[in-house]
Amino acid sequence: MxxxxxxxxxxxxxxxxxxxxxxxxxxxxxxxxxxxxxxxxxxxxxxxxxxxxxxxxxxxxxxxxxxxxxxxxxxxxxxxxxxxxxxxxxxxxxxxxxxxxxxxxxxxxxxxxxxxxxxxxxxxxxxxxxxxxxxxxxxxxxxxxxxxxxxxxxxxxxxxxxxxxxxxxxxxxxxxxxxxxxxxxxxxxxxxxxxxxxxxxxxxxxxxxxxxxxxxCPSSRRIPGRPKPPPPVPLRETILLVKWGQKIWVTREHPRHRWKGLFLLPTVPGKPRTPRLLTIRYPFTRYRIQADVHWSNQPPAGIKGRWMDPGELRRAPLPSPHRKILRLAGRD
Ligand code: SF4
The missing domain is CATH 1.10.340.30 (Hypothetical protein; domain 2)
Known part of the structure; x- marks a missing residue:
């Protein structure tokens, strides 16, 4: 007891x-x-x-x-x-x-x-x-x-x-x-x-x-080693890097309602037809996320967003994984 x-x-x-x-x-x-x-x-x-x-x-x-x-x-x-x-x-x-x-x-x-x-x-x-x-x-x-x-x-x-x-x-x-x-x-x-x-x-x-x-201390040296926490749950997602000249299209909507208040590269369902640009991996709460990033020149349908030029993008708050994508793509 x-x-x-x-x-x-x-x-x-x-x-x-x-x-x-x-x-x-x-x-x-x-x-x-x-x-x-x-x-x-x-x-x-x-x-x-x-x-x-x-x-x-x-x-x-x-x-x-x-x-x-x-x-x-x-x-x-x-x-x-x-x-x-x-x-x-x-x-x-x-x-x-x-x-x-x-x-x-x-x-x-x-x-x-x-x-x-x-x-x-x-x-x-x-x-x-x-x-x-x-x-x-x-x-x-x-x-x-x-x-x-x-x-x-x-x-x-x-x-x-x-x-x-x-x-x-x-x-x-x-x-x-x-x-x-x-x-x-x-x-x-x-x-x-x-x-x-x-x-x-x-x-x-x-x-x-x-x-x-x-x-x-009554617990000194008597604490059994605790079991390791469960491994992170793998999750795959697709992110679009939508460009128009020097501008990048960003949104504040995320399908899983992450990162309220920040600007985001759009996360979309399914696999786009455009070629994959890069893949990044990052932890988020109990998940280990693998994100495939594809170029696009069309903002995704059904998501609100806007274009940003490079100066605006530098000043805008983005989650670290999305900032990293811009950096790897030479857009930050
Ligand atoms: S369990 Fe070990 S480390 Fe913690 S208070 Fe007791 S003696 Fe100190």
Missing amino acids: RNQVTSPGPAIESKIRRLLPVLHRWYRDNRRPLPWRVDPTPYRTAVAEFMCQQTRVATVIPYYRRWMRIFPGWRALARSSTLRILRLWEGLGYYRRARNLHSLARAVLRLPGRELPDDLESLRKLPGIGDYTAGAIASIAFKIPSPAFDANVARVLGRLTAKGGRSPRLPYLRCLAGKIVPQKDPGLHNQSLMELGALICLPRNPLCASCPLKSR
Whole structure:
């Protein structure tokens, strides 16, 4: 039977609290020197949190640096066009985050202080900010004792409180995360837990031998290697590169409703009669897609779109695989 208790008792709470000084010291000595950890203003913290959702930190760093050069604060971001923002986000994926960040900047400029509010409830009401992001911004930028409960924190706390090899359920762990946030340095505390989860207490094959908590962790070296995730599902598609002189025809429609707000080369059913130009392969969620690209000089029937000249194409936001097609075809 799985642990059904939804709230940790005082014994568990105090057991975890006793581990915190070791964890915090480990974090001070081992944290990655990430650019958003220098001068973590509310704006810089929010941008980093939006970018890091579902994207590897190493991928985010160059995007974050360029973003701060172009949009050093809420005002510059709010005044930009959505298309420019999507263009700068190109390659990070999950474009809804970019649109939410833009909406957030516009909402912030309508607030009296033109800055994020320094209380959790008001933060949660803003576009794109859920419980986790509100907790992260509140604790890191405003030093408000609030938990930032994400998958890394859940995993670390779950393993530290496991019984008989089983972790408690998420409501229990969320409650525990809320109870152990210290009044002093709550941002450092939250980042310590997240950093341990990101660097040491890995989902598969945790590095227990290097863990500062190994001597007091019931799961140390007892986590069976998790089975590999299922292989990606292969999917084939056909993309047209429709040209007219220097112009390329683009659409915002996709048969599977991917990449909302971006410009796309048209994806069409069946196999066109025109010769195949090239083939690319790319991952998309659980799929491994093989796309055959064909030249055409006729826009496909039944899809709305328009012609773009090379300058417009360079400025327009396109998904990375479509940008790659243009590059390989010598059109970017
Ligand atoms: S000892 Fe291993 S399982 Fe326990 S917290 Fe550290 S890395 Fe995770």
